[in-house]
Amino acid sequence: MELTRRRTMRLVPGALVSAGLAGGAVMASPWRPAFAQADPLPSWNDGAAKRSLLDFVARTTAPGGADFVAAPERIAVFDNDGTLWTEQPFYFQAAFAIDQAKAMAPQHPEWKDREPFRSVLAGDMAGLAATGEKGLLELLAVTHAGMTVEQFNRSVTDWIATARHPKFGRPYTDLIFQPMLELMALLRAHQFKTYIVSGGGIEFMRAWTEKVYGIPPEQVVGSYGVVKLERRDGQPVLVKEKAVDFIDDGPGKPVAINHFIGRRPVLAFGNSDGDLEMLQYTAAGSGPRLMGLVHHTDAGREFAYDRQSHFGKLDKALDEARQRGWTVVDMKADWNTVYPFQKK
Amino acid sequence: MELTRRRTMRLVPGALVSAGLAGGAVMASPWRPAFAQADPLPSWNDGAAKRSLLDFVARTTAPGGADFVAAPERIAVFDNDGTLWTEQPFYFQAAFAIDQAKAMAPQHPEWKDREPFRSVLAGDMAGLAATGEKGLLELLAVTHAGMTVEQFNRSVTDWIATARHPKFGRPYTDLIFQPMLELMALLRAHQFKTYIVSGGGIEFMRAWTEKVYGIPPEQVVGSYGVVKLERRDGQPVLVKEKAVDFIDDGPGKPVAINHFIGRRPVLAFGNSDGDLEMLQYTAAGSGPRLMGLVHHTDAGREFAYDRQSHFGKLDKALDEARQRGWTVVDMKADWNTVYPFQKK
Numbered sequence: 001m002e003l004t005r006r007r008t009m010r011l012v013p014g015a016l017v018s019a020g021l022a023g024g025a026v027m028a029s030p031w032r033p034a035f036a037q038a039d040p041l042p043s044w045n046d047g048a049a050k051r052s053l054l055d056f057v058a059r060t061t062a063p064g065g066a067d068f069v070a071a072p073e074r075i076a077v078f079d080n081d082g083t084l085w086t087e088q089p090f091y092f093q094a095a096f097a098i099d100q101a102k103a104m105a106p107q108h109p110e111w112k113d114r115e116p117f118r119s120v121l122a123g124d125m126a127g128l129a130a131t132g133e134k135g136l137l138e139l140l141a142v143t144h145a146g147m148t149v150e151q152f153n154r155s156v157t158d159w160i161a162t163a164r165h166p167k168f169g170r171p172y173t174d175l176i177f178q179p180m181l182e183l184m185a186l187l188r189a190h191q192f193k194t195y196i197v198s199g200g201g202i203e204f205m206r207a208w209t210e211k212v213y214g215i216p217p218e219q220v221v222g223s224y225g226v227v228k229l230e231r232r233d234g235q236p237v238l239v240k241e242k243a244v245d246f247i248d249d250g251p252g253k254p255v256a257i258n259h260f261i262g263r264r265p266v267l268a269f270g271n272s273d274g275d276l277e278m279l280q281y282t283a284a285g286s287g288p289r290l291m292g293l294v295h296h297t298d299a300g301r302e303f304a305y306d307r308q309s310h311f312g313k314l315d316k317a318l319d320e321a322r323q324r325g326w327t328v329v330d331m332k333a334d335w336n337t338v339y340p341f342q343k344k
Numbered sequence: 345m346e347l348t349r350r351r352t353m354r355l356v357p358g359a360l361v362s363a364g365l366a367g368g369a370v371m372a373s374p375w376r377p378a379f380a381q382a383d384p385l386p387s388w389n390d391g392a393a394k395r396s397l398l399d400f401v402a403r404t405t406a407p408g409g410a411d412f413v414a415a416p417e418r419i420a421v422f423d424n425d426g427t428l429w430t431e432q433p434f435y436f437q438a439a440f441a442i443d444q445a446k447a448m449a450p451q452h453p454e455w456k457d458r459e460p461f462r463s464v465l466a467g468d469m470a471g472l473a474a475t476g477e478k479g480l481l482e483l484l485a486v487t488h489a490g491m492t493v494e495q496f497n498r499s500v501t502d503w504i505a506t507a508r509h510p511k512f513g514r515p516y517t518d519l520i521f522q523p524m525l526e527l528m529a530l531l532r533a534h535q536f537k538t539y540i541v542s543g544g545g546i547e548f549m550r551a552w553t554e555k556v557y558g559i560p561p562e563q564v565v566g567s568y569g570v571v572k573l574e575r576r577d578g579q580p581v582l583v584k585e586k587a588v589d590f591i592d593d594g595p596g597k598p599v600a601i602n603h604f605i606g607r608r609p610v611l612a613f614g615n616s617d618g619d620l621e622m623l624q625y626t627a628a629g630s631g632p633r634l635m636g637l638v639h640h641t642d643a644g645r646e647f648a649y650d651r652q653s654h655f656g657k658l659d660k661a662l663d664e665a666r667q668r669g670w671t672v673v674d675m676k677a678d679w680n681t682v683y684p685f686q687k688k
Contacts, residue, residue, distance in 0.1 A: 206606045217606030229595040236625045251573040262550045262561030281580045
């Protein structure tokens, strides 16, 4: 007597709802709401990518079918940077760290002569890059640690509310991909649990993913630092420390999926070589699988980059996807809309 | 337009369903199924504990009420050993490790003269205890590491199917607390997400919690070791290494809750001093809260122990619970049934 109704959608005041996605539609589903004839992926042009997605959802959720996947096993994982939102001209979390450091600079006159802060304050990105991992970790430490989890959450929320992307002049959370919102809504309407599995910081993402993607904090997997329990004013508080504990990228992604979710996904979507192991791990499971890549081919509406990019380099994974017949999304050809604000 | 229907219950072939819990009932809920008059907690005797639970669920889920908690915030966390199942005469995971070591002994003749294995094979629990943390970690290493996550899962599943508890002569998974199953079913019927937050090993629990408690792997938080991605026969596999990464006990529990869930619970249940920080952290949030302790007072039907116990010592947390008015469950007085197999 498993109920086959739609799961309650999380109703949040963000992009997902305003984009009108509450009514994803279906094909071979046991329930047929009134809007079943609507296209659940209207921002996707007809083509192999769209067809592979619709076909996968239909096959895995048709009771009695050879490819049926029981609802608890319907785990779908998505990289974030470059897969669910834009990652150029550099990761948005780096923009956050730079903006935070600039805001803190008046309290740190010594930073004028000290790297990586000298480069950050001078807007010298090449200089920042030249400080290497040591410099970047120091930048992360001062902007992401030494505060409680709640304080950090507030600093991210405040930044999201005010910061603007250099190319689009819009909040960073406007630069999410409308077709991917539609795909996630379609999956959730079919009882898939949608997860983020990203190299980005777990606390950084959790501050806004529920509002923007409809993905609650407990379904966000990312890189993380050490957190300690302390007492302040007699109350227990969780404090973010400087030490990085785990980088959720490359071979870390299958490890993190096992760690946080404990099941192998049946669907995985990425856009770079950092997602390759996650895609391979998903593919190595038994039964129906869908592995997808967003290929950034649209310099006009977004950005065009792959094998040579400093951020989101897509090289080996693109070759393997083509060789193995994974779903490769050509942004320019497959998406008639990129961002929610461009919707007609 | 949030749907206020019951959430789909995970239908699993285990105790939860056979115990007839699919129909939890409710009071001040917006939906009133046909069975709304049934007592959702039939194994709980009328008393302060039962009333506090029913009252909390009613208050936090009544739309428009002063204590209403939005569905996404309805996070309920439960310790496992001693809270959801029995933990005497020693933690069941220790019984698993001992049984595994015995089964492996023929391949390790050198263990006869080497601690901690000499004590394990001789059934000398005092000798095992005397090997201290080093001995216990070595026992864990040989029984919990050096294999893939899938292989370990199988070894746990096989053990659960055959091992018997020394006092009851039943599978360990029979020794789960019927009243707690009812409480978790009631919470889920009101859109609470129920999590385990236990000092036990995360992979050990994930092998059976979905079947036994209706708690899926992704809602199981526990202690964990290092896991690495390797390639075997050209396929990516996840291998459990010997190193312990994190102990989810005491001050670790709030850290793990933040790490895995990313929200502060509104309800927490434990039974020992190892749960105190989790209860304090839950209590320190704003809005309605429920903190509960299972007090083992029933030597006849289960075990009676608290301040002096080697396993599940309950001392400081008992004092603090009484002082702060938390819900203290007196097993003997509050539960008319302890285990599902005792149900009339």
